[in-house]
Amino acid sequence: KKVSVIGLGYIGLPTAAVIASRGIEVIGIDVSEKAVDTVNQGKVHIVEPDLDMVVQAAVTMGKLRASLIPEPAEAFMIAVPTPFKEGKKPDLSYIKKSAEAIAPVLEKGNLIILESTSPVGATEQLSQWLQELRPDLSFPGQSSQEPNMHVAHCPERVLPGRVLEELVSNDRIIGGMSKECSEKAIELYKTFVRGECIVTNARTAEMAKLTENSFRDVNIAFANELSIICDELKINVWELIALANRHPRVNILSPGPGVGGHCIAVDPWFIVDSAPKTAKMIRLAREINDNKPQYVIEKVKAAADQFKRPVIACLGLAFKPDIDDLRESPALDITSQLAEMNIGELLAVEPNIHQLPEKLAGKGVELVSLAEALERANVLLVLVDHKPFKALTINDVNTKVVVDTRGLFAHL
Ligand code: SAJ
Numbered sequence: 001k002k003v004s005v006i007g008l009g010y011i012g013l014p015t016a017a018v019i020a021s022r023g024i025e026v027i028g029i030d031v032s033e034k035a036v037d038t039v040n041q042g043k044v045h046i047v048e049p050d051l052d053m054v055v056q057a058a059v060t061m062g063k064l065r066a067s068l069i070p071e072p073a074e075a076f077m078i079a080v081p082t083p084f085k086e087g088k089k090p091d092l093s094y095i096k097k098s099a100e101a102i103a104p105v106l107e108k109g110n111l112i113i114l115e116s117t118s119p120v121g122a123t124e125q126l127s128q129w130l131q132e133l134r135p136d137l138s139f140p141g142q143s144s145q146e147p148n149m150h151v152a153h154c155p156e157r158v159l160p161g162r163v164l165e166e167l168v169s170n171d172r173i174i175g176g177m178s179k180e181c182s183e184k185a186i187e188l189y190k191t192f193v194r195g196e197c198i199v200t201n202a203r204t205a206e207m208a209k210l211t212e213n214s215f216r217d218v219n220i221a222f223a224n225e226l227s228i229i230c231d232e233l234k235i236n237v238w239e240l241i242a243l244a245n246r247h248p249r250v251n252i253l254s255p256g257p258g259v260g261g262h263c264i265a266v267d268p269w270f271i272v273d274s275a276p277k278t279a280k281m282i283r284l285a286r287e288i289n290d291n292k293p294q295y296v297i298e299k300v301k302a303a304a305d306q307f308k309r310p311v312i313a314c315l316g317l318a319f320k321p322d323i324d325d326l327r328e329s330p331a332l333d334i335t336s337q338l339a340e341m342n343i344g345e346l347l348a349v350e351p352n353i354h355q356l357p358e359k360l361a362g363k364g365v366e367l368v369s370l371a372e373a374l375e376r377a378n379v380l381l382v383l384v385d386h387k388p389f390k391a392l393t394i395n396d397v398n399t400k401v402v403v404d405t406r407g408l409f410a411h412l
Helices: 010-022 033-040 051-060 092-106 124-131 163-169 179-189 202-233 238-246 267-274 280-304 330-341 370-376
Strands: 003-005 023-028 065-069 077-078 111-114 149-154 170-177 199-200 309-314 345-349 364-367 378-384 400-403
Touching: 003 010, 003 092, 010 023, 010 051, 010 163, 033 051, 033 170, 051 065, 051 163, 077 092, 092 124, 111 124, 124 149, 124 163, 124 202, 149 179, 149 202, 170 179, 170 202, 179 199, 199 202, 202 238, 202 267, 202 280, 202 330, 267 280, 280 309, 280 330, 280 370, 280 378, 280 400, 309 330, 309 370, 345 370
Parallel strands: 003 023, 003 077, 023 065, 077 111, 111 149, 170 199, 309 345, 309 378, 345 364, 378 400
Antiparallel strands: 149 170
């Protein structure tokens, strides 16, 4: 048996490596020559705990290799980006390109799985594209003929930073375009998933993934709104949430400087785009979370105004704790906007990177150690709750004005 994984990114590469580690032959396909070369050397081009070891072992065992050119396989798993920019339409062009790439090598009986987070209807669209590209085969939902190909949507749900663990332990939603498609997909996932595989149709599977991330976004928006209300009412929001969460049926998430990453801040827009008139709360939650950085900036301005020569230390640039991922990070966005406002000296502390990111280059921001920041700053802006920041004590900060977006010092 051979499995082909299209897209060797944050989801595709770990998935390919884990399947290969089960002794199945896996070929990873990517358009980036660099990604292909790196994997074939047994190395990784993305940061994820333990991924390097698993990839190296799979390549050394001869079970995993990468290529720019697709070749025949029993199953094809598509894990490519599905970008979405506010005000635009979901971009399915990478899925379409994947369909075009694999179409020539498809054979009767093959299984094609879409893993990318997708708007409702994308799997049906994929099946239609494949049908148009290969009129000699019969794809599900495309004609009255009995299909001889299988298509399913099985959305990925792994948490960056815990991908290898969650790939195996999470339950999987199996959204086949027919019962037979789901059965085929389960057979594949059972080779490496310890969690349960639950069957539904493709549309429900697509919506389930979007719903999970929207649920989290709405809950964070609730927390972010509470944090602003509490500022107005002079209440400590962290204490408030801790108290409310003592109720057996209340579980509020944490406020922050905004919502980052490429999933939670994006996926709810797919739902809004599909149901623009009805998806009111989901849209509002997005807006509340997107406006939070601006609110934080206003607070920093007020703090800086208390000093003749403000020195502001921004603690953290990543989009969440203990990772080096700066993509769509509100912390980076806030730091960059502060730099443009010229309201004082700006220091950035990010223990997980060694070089100032491009977005801050040439803006007069200094990347410094935590110790140096504590030495020099009179305003401390906590943007990410990285482990070294959590270890700070009241003595480290009590001479400074603190803007704490993560509740790090709520208990001090
Ligand atoms: N955040 C808060 N307050 C919280 C929790 C998170 O402000 O209480 C912020 C984080 O700081 C970060 C953002 O939200 O900026 C997103 O972080 P996250 O850890 O909630 O999620 P992601 O984007 O790393 O991964 C999510 C996960 N989805 C859910 O937990 C429902 C993951 O399981 C998905 O696989 C992933 O999106 C994805 O690929 O869709």
